[in-house]
Amino acid sequence: MKQNDSTALLNTPRAYTPDEPIPHYLSYHGAQLQQTGSRDNQEDSFAFANISDVTLMRLRGLLAVVADGMGGMKDGKAASEAALQRFKADFERLDLSAGIPAQLRDSMIAANDEIFAALGAQGGSTGIVCVFYNESLYYASVGDSYLILKRGDSIYHLNRKQNMFSRLCLKQIREGIMDRSPAEVNPEKAALTGYLGMRELRDVDYVLRPVPLEDGDVVLICSDGIGGVLDDSQLMRCLSADTPELMCRSMHEAIVAADRRYQDNYTALVVRCEY
Numbered sequence: 001m002k003q004n005d006s007t008a009l010l011n012t013p014r015a016y017t018p019d020e021p022i023p024h025y026l027s028y029h030g031a032q033l034q035q036t037g038s039r040d041n042q043e044d045s046f047a048f049a050n051i052s053d054v055t056l057m058r059l060r061g062l063l064a065v066v067a068d069g070m071g072g073m074k075d076g077k078a079a080s081e082a083a084l085q086r087f088k089a090d091f092e093r094l095d096l097s098a099g100i101p102a103q104l105r106d107s108m109i110a111a112n113d114e115i116f117a118a119l120g121a122q123g124g125s126t127g128i129v130c131v132f133y134n135e136s137l138y139y140a141s142v143g144d145s146y147l148i149l150k151r152g153d154s155i156y157h158l159n160r161k162q163n164m165f166s167r168l169c170l171k172q173i174r175e176g177i178m179d180r181s182p183a184e185v186n187p188e189k190a191a192l193t194g195y196l197g198m199r200e201l202r203d204v205d206y207v208l209r210p211v212p213l214e215d216g217d218v219v220l221i222c223s224d225g226i227g228g229v230l231d232d233s234q235l236m237r238c239l240s241a242d243t244p245e246l247m248c249r250s251m252h253e254a255i256v257a258a259d260r261r262y263q264d265n266y267t268a269l270v271v272r273c274e275y
Helices: 006-011 054-060 076-092 100-119 164-174 181-185 232-238 244-258
Strands: 027-035 044-049 062-068 127-133 136-142 146-151 154-157 218-222 266-274
Touching: 027 044, 027 054, 027 062, 027 244, 044 076, 044 266, 062 076, 062 218, 062 266, 076 100, 076 127, 100 127, 100 136, 127 146, 127 218, 127 266, 136 146, 146 232, 154 232, 164 181, 218 244, 232 244, 244 266
Parallel strands: none
Antiparallel strands: 027 266, 044 062, 062 127, 127 136, 146 154, 146 218, 218 266
């Protein structure tokens, strides 16, 4: 198994020659996993839209959302639920003929503003919103949840996390220092630098050019209770199961086997692409 730079995926647009028969459209099969870990309350929220309607999935796309409510704040669950409702409403009116990436970015900013207006500084959530449309993946994210693509024997980490580790690594790169070890040992490396519910959200990670999807691809959208616990080799094993449901079960079993004393809530959506 090897890990690759996800930017390579953005440079392989799908195209067919004039005499080549266009294959059947990709279909998407999904499953979900959610557990509280060692926490008393579940503050994550998630949703699919159109997952059980093949016609709507083809015409309007598939929506997959994970919002991880911040347990260190008073109203993490309220924040994640508010983000979820904003994303679902915006998906219903998504203009598929216009710029989808910008619309997803704007949806993130709107969710942030609504959460701050409702909760002040008392609630926050991460957020990942994905739209599967026209055999491509569009996404926007804020916070430290994970968006991962398994393709063949490779694992791609697609989104950029807004935390101190990423900020310190970027600072090193800008200074011409290709050494991430200072960031790895920083005691504040996991601290979020961006989340939904801030006074002003300036940094949204969103894809300008959609990721073309292929037969056999598996997309994982998950909270850091999974992505921050299971390494790439464990995720590869879990996501190689026969069905999305078995993939979720495998991840759950791996989390239980890890037996972490302070296991966070964990939530995952899995989407497998196939003809």
